[in-house]
Amino acid sequence: MMPDTTAAAAGRAEAARILIEAAQAEAVDLVTVSALELCALGGPKHPLFEEAAARAWGQLGGRRREKVIEWVTEGMVERGLLIEDNPRTGFWHPGRDYSLKPELGLTLAARCRPAFIVLTEAAGLNLRAPRFFALGDQAEPVRGIVAELPAVLPPGAAGDFPNVRKLGPLGQFYRYVLLSPGQAASSLAELTISSPRHCGEAVASGWLVSACHPDRKKPFGYRLNVRGDGISARLDGSGPGDGAAAGTGYDIERLRSAMLDLITRPSR
16 A cells, blocks of 8 residues: 555645644654554655565565555554545445545655655664654755654554564554654754663664765765763764764763754755
């Protein structure tokens, strides 16, 4: 299933505008979805998608994948993420049209057509880490930032995902939150001022934070290596104009400023 995100966004433009406006004051929770649901929504075709999930999706086979899409779509309709444009007839119809709940529409708009993406990676380790998708258009390249946060099965939702433990990478969850650029910079600073951790223990020496432009021949133009101890951090930059960022003694406020520069730099 591949909903028409453009048509859906146009039909709910006012709701989307209200959400974006609200995010300028405080973070707005959008949706929490599984990798399986993202696949049914066309996730493997997005500019950035988990390789393990895309591989698992591709291994399902065409016929089985169609059945899974039907099942997943019905589940998203029941959860209110998809809205049927025509009333139910009591049976599944593959040609049925759906509109997107505004929160899901914003999430997919950011994932499908990001102005740029900010990636965070634990140095030398393949850990799930936050990603930030710039939501905008030609008139306003950055209207907001949609953060993709690794998540677990939402409380009370076990009944909606009875086989999640058997799904492997397709059973992973992602929480999406709409932020202002300033809020996104604060989130990045709070994340990277400490070393990457797992179960409370440090597992890597630092973070790599990258600004990625999927529509360019060389998508990665600016990166920051951040090594923090929880109180201050050292930054090493790579890319155009990186000299100002390199240095030690970055407290949380100074680190936030560096992250805000990383986020706003692509829109200049």
